[in-house]
Amino acid sequence: MRVRFRFILFIAPLMRLTFFTGLALMVFLTACSGGKSTLTDEAPAVSLENVRNLMIFHDAQAVNQSTLNFDVSWAEITQTEVIGTGICVHTEPNPTIRHTCVSAPVLSGRAELQVSGLDSGITYFARPYLTTAYETRYGPMKEIQTDEFSVIRVTSSDLISFARSARSAVLRGIVTGTSPDGIMRRGFVWGSEDRMSQPEETVEIPDGRPFQLPLTNLQFGVDYFFRAFAITEKGTVFGETIRFTFPPYEIGEIGPAGGIIFYYDENNRFPFTFLEAAPAGWGGLSDDIRAEFPCYNQFLEATNYRLGDGRANLQKLLDRCSQSDNNIAKIVAELNIDGYADWFIPSRAELEIMLNTLYVSGQNKAGLSNEFYWSSTEQDDGAAWGIFMGTGNHRLLPKWMQERVRPIRAF
Incomplete structure (x- = not known):
């Protein structure tokens, strides 16, 4: 089961005395070198300890059985260009960029990031990273555990109706098992490969019984995809993705040449x-x-x-x-x-x-x-x-x- 989760990152400058001291020193060195920075072709003049201090977890918590939220801030005080920031997550301590990581689309300001793949009831280790042209540095690590997953299961069944002549189909899904939080909604996400619909809900029915969604005005020759879902207070559970296509002809029909x-x-x-x-x-x-x-x-x-x-x-x-x-x-x-x-x-x-x-x-x-x-x-x-x-x-x-x-x- 794959569930999406969101990281919320805050990238904000840290105002400290050491910043002004370092800045004054750089201005002095630049003036002595004829207006050129002496750090252009050298490693960043920030120690690992300093970088760690610049990456701070403000909050880290499990939102539901497979979602983690993080509130993190970055501040880089070197002249070296920062080319990437984010958070790495893994089941082993000290995760690196070789593991599952979420990168920020911008290098400053606020960003909302999404990734899928966490399992329920598992202890994860997370730490922020900062990548420059020279190397990647990591901030402090946090240990956090996702909740145990409920026993609810969603199945995306095959089409129960497929009328090519009417360009219509009926989707079917089944929810089995129980959830301590109860099922709030259920339905389908469907559409073509490049355009998926918003979740379309179905009428409330008891668990274990199929629920359906009729589709009309479908196009010939287009690959369609759908998957059923059920929403509880702990999160959304999805079924597998089913693909179907409306061919322009069926076996036994008259073809374009009259055959x-x-x-x-x-x-x-x-x-x-x-x-x-x-x-x-x-x-x-x-x-x-x-x-x-x-x-x-x-x-x-x-x-x-x-x-x-x-x-x-x-x-x-x-x-x-x-x-x-x-x-x-x-x-x-x-x-x-x-x-x-x-x-x-x-x-x-x-x-x-x-x-x-x-x-x-x-x-x-x-x-x-x-x-x-x-x-x-x-x-x-x-x-x-x-x-x-x-x-x-x-x-x-x-x-x-x-x-x-x-x-x-x-x-």
Whole structure:
């Protein structure tokens, strides 16, 4: 469980007699050196003891089970430029900048800083730091313990409703366990990656029962994130972050070229997002065209069989086969449907996905025939792979056989 906490830092000058004494000495040395500071290329003329005295904890307290607040002041009296200030926190004494640290956005004045990652019921050690161009110095250390965390737990459940056509979804969260301070509010934080919403609360319900938040007017192709939360007097508890996306097409829907969508790359594994099979009747006939595989008795090295390999296979068939008569490579390469001319023969894996998605699970909504279909995956100079749509049987077929073909495209 990660909870945010805030450091409040005050950076204020300390007025002391030693300051004026040192200042007078520097003015004298500068005058003696022709107006140039003798400290420009030397280490800061402040001892570690002096620096520690200049970093003072005014207050340090545990606000809730995983939040610590600090009230600290800095004052640097050397001519050396200060390039950073902040507080370092760790479970071991004497934390350094190699551990968890919070830096100030400014070098003077007041700053509010935030960091996440503290655990409940743990003793932490904190001390301020000051970094110059030469080194980092540390102030006095404070020991402080966070409160024991309550047994309350928040779960961000999967979407219970996802209506792409209506651009709507329903988020769900669950709070389990008990809290001695009681649950004051619960709800969700959600939005796109670059713009999260303010916490949206839900109606008060008993612990252990799901609470919901309906969303509408979501955009296609945008990654959305959400996580549930519950607020008690001790702080806010968040559930895990859930990601979901509204794709512009669903499996089985009509694609932009009039074909059928049969694959969606929801994990961004490939340079394309969807695979679309050509519509039934693409060749001007009621059934898919029959043709032979190109260049019988010639090995074309189009042996790739994985998902995403179909286009590269077709290019090899076209580049290495000079055969002029009609074959599946020539037919598919010349296909143009409503201005879409980027069709290719599916690889063995792509053809199998089309079989399982459109013929078996999709009740053959693509109008495929109960026969063998060519893939673009070649075996050798005399054979290539085909799949029988009725049974899903993979078989090596002689290239000269007249089998059916269904072009696909990727976008």
